[in-house]
Amino acid sequence: MTSPKKLKVEVEGFIHEVSDVKEGASRKKYFTAVMQEAKKHTKMVIFSPQRHNWFNCAEKDESPVKVENIILSPSRQKQGDHDILVNDKSRLTCVRDLAFVFDKKPYSDVHLRTLSDILADPREHQRVNVVVKIMEEREKGSSVTRSNKMMNRTSYAISDKTASILITIWGDDTLRIDKCRPANLYAFCVAVTHFELKLR
Structure with a gap:
């Protein structure tokens, strides 16, 4: 039986809609964001609150980014889709450019x-x-x-x-x-x- 979660090497795109840091039922802190990929937008859940400023700056500066060592988990909001889970082992970097541009239209997965x-x-x-x-x-x-x-x-x-x-x-x-x-x-x-x- 395969696991509902699987590793993905990396994802590239632009960061949107960074939330405030929240606290879950288990008192574990996290925040959410949206990753604009080439052909879709994907919800991100970041269990690494010390990186909140990095995500805020990436959104504000419209910086193209790469996120490595992430986990894909079945979405609770969109049947058949996956959310990107980021933790302390994930690697965040800015890249020089991408084949697509920052989407200035407000995005919502709701x-x-x-x-x-x-x-x-x-x-x-x-x-x-x-x-x-x-x-x-x-x-x-x-x-x-x-x-x-x-x-x-x-x-x-x-x-x-x-x-x-x-x-x-x-x-x-x-x-x-x-x-x-x-x-x-x-x-x-x-x-x-x-x-x-x-x-x-």
Whole structure:
């Protein structure tokens, strides 16, 4: 049986969308970015927070780069695709030039989906854009997150032309149901998870 992960010698391209350093459920620090390759964009997860400044500078300077000793792992967001995993053993260098140029258009690996699309393919951890109507506030409370932290949460009923589901906003932020807002529509980038056996 083959491993779901495999080594790849190197990848070349341009760095985009470097995130802030985050902390996972196991308290391991990481950040994400997007690698613009010749014919595609690939999500990167970097488990080497001390290199955060290097990635930021590469994006800001639009520098062509080579990343060696990486790992390809099946993507949680795009079925059939792979994410690039970078760790302390990976080697980062700037290269003189590439056969393609830095893409100045904003890139996102998050796609617009309808609520029925999400219900038909409720894979956890996928990130999607939705445009929805806020119907009503359903529930306020607090719960322990997967990272073992107690956080406030508020649940709302949302809908579009295809379906209705609940969305949970974590932390102290809330959604304003504005009767003066045209059609009361909001655009969100959300992560699909199952909370208390309900799709959120």
